[in-house]
Amino acid sequence: MENFTPLSALAGGVLIGLSAVIMLVGNGRIAGISGILGGALTSRGDERLWRALFLAGLLLATVCYSLVAPAPIIVDIQSTPVFTAVAGLLVGFGTRLGSGCTSGHGICGIARFSKRSFAATATFMLFGFITVYVTRHVLEVQL
Numbered sequence: 001m002e003n004f005t006p007l008s009a010l011a012g013g014v015l016i017g018l019s020a021v022i023m024l025v026g027n028g029r030i031a032g033i034s035g036i037l038g039g040a041l042t043s044r045g046d047e048r049l050w051r052a053l054f055l056a057g058l059l060l061a062t063v064c065y066s067l068v069a070p071a072p073i074i075v076d077i078q079s080t081p082v083f084t085a086v087a088g089l090l091v092g093f094g095t096r097l098g099s100g101c102t103s104g105h106g107i108c109g110i111a112r113f114s115k116r117s118f119a120a121t122a123t124f125m126l127f128g129f130i131t132v133y134v135t136r137h138v139l140e141v142q143l
Contacts, residue, residue, distance in 0.1 A: 030100075030109070031104070032101055034092075034103075035101075099116075102121070105124070
């Protein structure tokens, strides 16, 4: 929490919530990124188009942000490429196992009072806490 910026965090949260509402009202779909990405790879026609445009918007948003940001965001990944790849594969496996990711369950599902999403989000958080504890205190990995 050394670089906590409440105003930009609030603005980001409002934009994420607004985009989820627009997606649900305008398209009747939940803005779960893993489902959108998975459908972009397997769907056909109009289904693939809106999904591809949504994903392109995510990438374009970073470009737009970089044009107005006062300074570039420096990301210092303190992990090995193998560890990062394994972590990414585990996250992908978890999203399939949990029928969605944190954006689908944590943002959209909880806002709809979905019991399944409450359970999924609690599970995500619990295993996140356990992972941090094990890596820092059991394995003594300092990031």
